Amino acid sequence: MVRCFIMALIVLFFLIHLSSAEPLLYDEVLTRPEQIHLSLTGSNSEMMVTWVTRNSTGMPMVEYGLAGGIKRSGQQMQNELGWPKFDQVAVGETDTFIDGGSLHRRLYIHRVKMTGLKPKQEYVYHVGGALGWSDVYFFMTYPDGTTWSPRIVLFGDMGNENAQSLSRLQEETQRGFYDAIFHVGDFAYDMNTDNAHVGDEFMNQIQSIAAYVPYMTCVGNHEGAYNFSNYKNRFTMPGGDGEGMYFRKPVCLRTELKGHGLSRCVTVQCTAQTAMILNTAPTCKTLYIRTGVNLEHSFSAEQLLYKYGVDLHIQAHEHSYERMWPVYNLTVCNGSKSEPYRNPRAPVHIVTGSAGCKEKLDPFFRFHTEWSAFHRDDYGYTRINIINGTHLYLEQVSDDEKGAVIDKMTLIKEHHGSYDCHLGKK
Numbered sequence: 001m002v003r004c005f006i007m008a009l010i011v012l013f014f015l016i017h018l019s020s021a022e023p024l025l026y027d028e029v030l031t032r033p034e035q036i037h038l039s040l041t042g043s044n045s046e047m048m049v050t051w052v053t054r055n056s057t058g059m060p061m062v063e064y065g066l067a068g069g070i071k072r073s074g075q076q077m078q079n080e081l082g083w084p085k086f087d088q089v090a091v092g093e094t095d096t097f098i099d100g101g102s103l104h105r106r107l108y109i110h111r112v113k114m115t116g117l118k119p120k121q122e123y124v125y126h127v128g129g130a131l132g133w134s135d136v137y138f139f140m141t142y143p144d145g146t147t148w149s150p151r152i153v154l155f156g157d158m159g160n161e162n163a164q165s166l167s168r169l170q171e172e173t174q175r176g177f178y179d180a181i182f183h184v185g186d187f188a189y190d191m192n193t194d195n196a197h198v199g200d201e202f203m204n205q206i207q208s209i210a211a212y213v214p215y216m217t218c219v220g221n222h223e224g225a226y227n228f229s230n231y232k233n234r235f236t237m238p239g240g241d242g243e244g245m246y247f248r249k250p251v252c253l254r255t256e257l258k259g260h261g262l263s264r265c266v267t268v269q270c271t272a273q274t275a276m277i278l279n280t281a282p283t284c285k286t287l288y289i290r291t292g293v294n295l296e297h298s299f300s301a302e303q304l305l306y307k308y309g310v311d312l313h314i315q316a317h318e319h320s321y322e323r324m325w326p327v328y329n330l331t332v333c334n335g336s337k338s339e340p341y342r343n344p345r346a347p348v349h350i351v352t353g354s355a356g357c358k359e360k361l362d363p364f365f366r367f368h369t370e371w372s373a374f375h376r377d378d379y380g381y382t383r384i385n386i387i388n389g390t391h392l393y394l395e396q397v398s399d400d401e402k403g404a405v406i407d408k409m410t411l412i413k414e415h416h417g418s419y420d421c422h423l424g425k426k
């Protein structure tokens, strides 16, 4: 009897303890910044940072400064370890995002733009506010002007499960290999799954790259749920429609959005002297983007790419890597037989959708197309170095082969503008 009473007391104690401990624990977690990621705004003196809290907080803030600290005249706080960091502060806005799932979960999405950044410097920052701050992260600002050579890593189709390439990307990003990351559609598989918990997990998973280097996105078919709302809310892309369905910047010349169902496809033409177009096909397979579906070739983007002289067209959706010879209207349009990529007579298309997701890889059909230069069913991602206004270097990294480069190409364009392949031989 006494033993029972003691047991009951113990149980009671635990019940009281649990019921009082739980809200405290949750309080702390709910206002802690998570899912922190950077994005470009179009101005090199600015950097956007976006993050999530599970409950509302006060005014979202970013404290930031040069990594080495900054010396101010009359500053008293210097010690032998250097000057204080975080001498700048920016405040921003909070959007309340309600997921379309049955729980109608609310996420508080904070967007703050850091301004007044100096070129080619390392900055440190943390995000949050009165109810809690994140860890400290760092990033490099870009040099001034357009004569530098951006190094971009590109991939599509990276999920929460089986994100095969992610650990290699983490290592390379934190070692300073890249100036920007482009994820060209199909995130998380899917961001709305399980009442958007999969989206939260994914965004936390990419924090290890996206908090250090701008993570630029366009939309894929896996983002379609509830009118693309998880995608539109979780990322902060510059220009365009303001919802990241397409964008013009950082240094893009032109954006072309085809009508009809393809208004959900993104086409971004980028960089000062070298036109690049990023594309992912939500409702349509890779080939359809180029030639369109059915006999009327509806949704075809090929004519636009050709007419406006787009140099390089990056797409995903197929979970594989493939490089084409310059091609238009199912005809190979090499620059010349010996140098197909020097002054090609049609756009060059790359498919890079094998970063890794739970749907694994897509096999190739056995028949060979004339325009396919190289293809591989391997997990991996693509690196681009825009060397200067005429030269662009591209290589494919295989994660399966421990980071080996399995394919490379140098695209040379000595003049830009519409193509002339349809006119026949030069």
Ligand SMILES: *[C@@H]1O[C@H](CO)[C@@H](O)[C@H](O)[C@H]1NC(C)=O
Binding pocket: 026, 027, 030, 055, 056, 057
């Ligand atoms: C969320 O924040 C509000 C105040 O902004 C507070 O009243 C409420 O208790 C918080 N909810 C949880 C579950 O922490």
Ligand SMILES: *[C@@H]1O[C@H](CO)[C@@H](O)[C@H](O)[C@H]1NC(C)=O
Binding pocket: 227, 243
């Ligand atoms: C979906 O979002 C677009 C804007 O991106 C809006 O124009 C459209 O009305 C929305 N459609 C529905 C059904 O809510």
Ligand SMILES: *[C@@H]1O[C@H](CO)[C@@H](O)[C@H](O)[C@H]1NC(C)=O
Binding pocket: 329, 422
């Ligand atoms: C594509 O090529 C076919 C011949 O193979 C030609 O009849 C057609 O006009 C071409 N279309 C375009 C848009 O150039």
Ligand SMILES: *[C@@H]1O[C@H](CO)[C@@H](O)[C@H](O)[C@H]1NC(C)=O
Binding pocket: 325, 332, 333, 334, 336, 337, 338, 339, 340
């Ligand atoms: C294009 O160039 C590649 C590489 O030199 C070559 O294998 C292919 O046959 C060429 N195609 C045409 C149609 O000239």
Ligand SMILES: *[C@@H]1O[C@H](CO)[C@@H](O)[C@H](O)[C@H]1NC(C)=O
Binding pocket: 387, 388, 389, 390, 391
């Ligand atoms: C561009 O880079 C290539 C490759 O490094 C070089 O051969 C070429 O001379 C450069 N062009 C200019 C205009 O600097």
Ligand SMILES: [Fe+2]
Binding pocket: 157, 186, 222, 317, 318, 319, 353
């Ligand atoms: Fe996909």
